[in-house]
Amino acid sequence: MGFWANHVLPRLIEKACRSRTILAERRRWIPRAHGDVLELGVGSGLNLPFYDAARVAKVTGVDISRPLLRRARPRAEQAPVPVDLIEASAEELPFVASSFDSVVVTYSLCSMEDPSRAAAEARRVLRPGGDLMFVEHGRAPDRGTRWWQRLLNPFWKHVSGGCRLDRDMPAMLRAAGFELAELTASYSGTVRWLSFTYEGSARPQPRELAAGDAGAHDHGHDHHHGHDHDHGHAH
Numbered sequence: 321m322g323f324w325a326n327h328v329l330p331r332l333i334e335k336a337c338r339s340r341t342i343l344a345e346r347r348r349w350i351p352r353a354h355g356d357v358l359e360l361g362v363g364s365g366l367n368l369p370f371y372d373a374a375r376v377a378k379v380t381g382v383d384i385s386r387p388l389l390r391r392a393r394p395r396a397e398q399a400p401v402p403v404d405l406i407e408a409s410a411e412e413l414p415f416v417a418s419s420f421d422s423v424v425v426t427y428s429l430c431s432m433e434d435p436s437r438a439a440a441e442a443r444r445v446l447r448p449g450g451d452l453m454f455v456e457h458g459r460a461p462d463r464g465t466r467w468w469q470r471l472l473n474p475f476w477k478h479v480s481g482g483c484r485l486d487r488d489m490p491a492m493l494r495a496a497g498f499e500l501a502e503l504t505a506s507y508s509g510t511v512r513w514l515s516f517t518y519e520g521s522a523r524p525q526p527r528e529l530a531a532g533d534a535g536a537h538d539h540g541h542d543h544h545h546g547h548d549h550d551h552g553h554a555h
């Protein structure tokens with residue numbers, strides 16, 4: 321790995337992930353995790369202070385970036401819950417099926433080479449009735465912003481460590497066999513191509529329903545607070 325990937329990029333990623341808006345998202349979702357928790361793409365561990373010691377037995381954080389895991393170590397030591405950091409890919413998790421009560425993923429599915437596979441892996445390792453909490457930016461609802469996302473994708477991917485701007489996170493989670501229990505989708509900042517944010521929780525669908533059931537409906541409530549929805553894609 322070069323100087324950029326080893327030294328510059330980890331700092332940039334950490335800085336970008338420390339905005340006030342993202343902090344509020346972490347405060348909102350991370351305390352919801354419970355039991356044995358798996359965090360995908362734990363990065364420099366910015367979620368670790370927000371786990372609730374009364375609800376969480378242990379957090380296992382996986383990431384493919386050694387420099388970011390190194391930065392996570394002091395946060396793991398100071399976290400209110402026991403933390404294990406493991407260098408592994410979310411696309412090929414080194415855990416047996418049904419080993420976690422919660423999976424957390426924030427701003428990481430955008431960077432993974434094969435996020436659908438990571439979502440399928442998350443489903444595999446979640447116990448029945450377990451919860452996935454996610455906060456991810458992705459595909460904008462309006463055509464104009466999507467045009468910018470498509471245009472900027474190759475450049476952005478190159479400078480950001482692999483991040484894609486226009487992934488349809490809810491569709492991907494549903495395709496992996498999750499049922500979305502809560503979903504909010506809205507612009508969280510002024511840079512529209514970067515800030516359309518999906519946050520929510522999801523549950524593994526029973527296997528017999530998930531297999532090829534294209535017409536499955538979500539229960540609970542889907543909130544869409546986004547502007548300029550043109551309903552150009554299925555939520």
Ligand SMILES: C[S@@+](CC[C@H](N)C(=O)[O-])C[C@H]1O[C@@H](n2cnc3c(N)ncnc32)[C@H](O)[C@@H]1O
Binds near residue numbers: 337361366
């Ligand atoms: C923008 S950072 C977000 C880090 C952290 N989740 C947060 O909210 O601050 C994206 C992270 O995804 C990680 N990542 C990318 N591909 C991955 C994969 N296949 N498996 C695990 N982590 C991955 C990157 O190394 C990076 O740490």
